[in-house]
Amino acid sequence: MKKSNVWSLRLGFSGKESDKIEKLGLDKFLKHSYKSTFDKQLPAFLEDDPKTLSELKEFRESIKNADSDAKKKFLKKEIYSGLDLRKWWVDKMRNDEFPLRENMVCFWHNHFVSTSQKVKVNYWIYQHNMILREHAFGNFKELTKQMVKSNAMVKYLDNVDNKKGKYNENLSRELLELFTIGIGNYSESDIKNGARALAGLNYGDDGAVYRPFAEDNTDKTYFGKTGNWKADDLIDIIFEQKNIPYLITRKILKWFIYDNPPEDLVAYYGDYFRKKNFEIEPLLTKIFTEEYAKENLGTKIKDPLVYILQLIEELEIKDFDNGLIVLFLRQQGMDLYNQVNVKGWDGGNSWLTSQIYLQRNNTSDLLCSGRSISRKILNTMSGEGEQPKAEFEKIDIKIDFDSNGNNKTIIAELSSRLLFKVNDSMQKDMENLLKYDFDPKEEHANFAVIRLFNYITKLPEYQLI
Template sequence: MKKSNLWSLRLGFSGKESDKIEKLGLEKFLKHSYESKFDTQLPVFLEDDPKTLIELKELRESIKTADSEAKKKLLKREVYSAIEFKKWWISKIRNDEFPLRENMVCFWHNHFVSTSQKVKVNYWVYQHNMILREHAFGNFKQLTKQILKSNAMVKYLDNGDNKKGKINENLSRELLELFTVGIGNYTESDIKEGAKALAGLNVGDDGAVYRKFAEDNSDKTYFGKTGNWKADDLVDIIFEQKNIPYLITRKILKWFVYDKPPENLVVYYGDYFRKVKFEIEPLLTKIFTEEYAKDTSGTKIKDPLVYILQLIDELQMKTVDDAMIVYFLKQQGMDLYNQINVKGWDGGNSWLTSQIYLQRNNTSDLLCSGRSITKKVIKTMAGDTEKPKSKFEKIEVKIAFDSDGNNKTIITELSDRLLFKVNDSIQKDMEKLLKYDFDPKEAHANFAVIRLFNYITKLPEYQLI
């Protein structure tokens, strides 16, 4: 696979940025990505959603007292907002000129997991998502402080139930186990003392606040330091620990480059991360530029988001309903804002179970034949026995190829763009599909090349980047 295509898929979600990477060079491409602007305006679909605790209380009371018809309307609006929220993010992912920021938001979203299913307040989940976007390339320590005091995280990890004399350890435990130092680098005492420090931290209008009646103002001993610690203090102390950089560098390497990152690289980049005082931007630049220079193709399985957006991009599909992408991701186990647990999506082999692989193949068949994805169709792919009743909507699809070439040059062109490795067997199969007498200027040449593309999408090699 051509290196610029490989890294366009890794740093974004499709091959669209390949030309930019070649034209600008990787370092300039990264600089543009870091400097990219993002919209901070509240999305329209959230305008009528509750944003303060009073508004939230009023909505819940109105649902309780409403008749069945009015209750249906109110609940329908909540569901509508949740779906629109996912479409809003998919649109950003698909349309940003430099999508690395959104890829980092996805990374942080899967690191600081907080699901809408548990939080139930769309505005809080939106605030959480915007914190990740704002700090995507910023300072890991500062981001951790912000997330720890976000309404979504406090609600998701039950810190509203954490009160003086009645401790809930969920937030304290995950802060250490999953968000910062990782298992084996703290004690149960640190978790208990940390939970005391977080007691009384509960949801507020502009983020979580301490409630005086529930907070614990006694001295706590945390990683050997004693004082009346609060949320920010905990993070400051955690970031003094020797093992703090390695959990996150392992996860970044896994998200972008290797499903199984070599331990020496985890330590190497972790030591550098500490040296730059936990600034994300220089860490990413070092990782990407150094790993770009190596031959690392085929070390990572595409996640469902990369798979579907690459497919759409290669087929040059102009009219795609973002809701259908949302639904496809859910069927593939990558439901945005709704990971199955606080550990997030596992990635790696979990993205290529037999069911997911079959569904990918069926989706490729569908799109390559110029038919649109509908909810009913995806349900059928997932194994529902009911056949879709409505006819498929036809869509225009085409593949970019050199019309001045021949069958072998076009096979090479697609191979360089799509496959990290081509063996003799694959080459022979492709030549059978696109035969020597193929005429690239003939009216139906596009259909022949799409048939070849469809074959390529089903290869195990195509699933890797």
């Protein structure tokens, strides 16, 4: 596989950035990615959703006092607003000129987990997502401060129940265990005192705020420092600790390049991250440019996003419904805004269980046959009524190949684009599918090459980048 194809998949979600990486070079490609802009306008589907605390209170009162039909209507609107939010994000992943920002948003989304299922306010989930987008390449410490003070996070990790004299330690614990420094680098006393410092941090109109009646204004000792600490103070103290850089460098390496990152690389890049005062952009530049120079193909299993978006891109499917992508991701265990727990998706081997592999193969069979699940099936995502039998609709598909080549050059072309290695057995199978007398200019040549592509998508090697 060409290096530019591998890194297009690693930094984006499909192979379509390959030409840009080759034309610009990786350094310039990264600079363009960092400078990429994004739309800050509120999506239309959220315009009528409650945004302030007073609007939210009024909305909940109206549901409480409504009759059963009206309640169903409210619930249905909320569910479809959540679906629209997922489709809106998938659209950005598919169509942004430089999708590295959205890939980083997805990384941070899986680091600072906050699910719609528990938060139950779509506008707060949107705010959470936009904070990640704004700070995707910024400063890790500042992003952590923003996340801890988001309405979505204080709701998701139960800090609304954290009050003076009646402490809830969830946010304090996960701030240390999962968000910053990792297990083994703090004490139970730090968790307890962190919870005291976070007591009273509750919902606000533009993010979480302290409620005076519930906050603890006594001194707390945190990592050996004593004072009347609050949320920002806790994070400043955490980022002074020796082992702070390594949890996040390990996760970045795992997300982009290695399912099992070597510990020497974790330490090497972590030390650099500290020197750069936890600025994410220079860290990414160092990791990507140095790892690009190495031979490290086949070290990472494609996640469901990469799998489905590459499939759609390779088959040049136009106007593919983003809702169907959302449905596929849910089936594969990568439901956006709804990780199973606060640890997020495990990645690695969890993306290639026998069930997930079968679903991938079935999806490839369906799309390569020129069919897609009917848009009507999306109505079942609301969970209402019985699941109907799957309905299908015809789609136009084609695949890019050199029509002036022959069977072997076309096999080599697809292999170079799609597979990190090809052995003799695979080569023989592909030549049996696309035989020596194959005519690339024949009327149905495209379908023959699509059959070859379908075969390739089912190979274990295709699942790796």
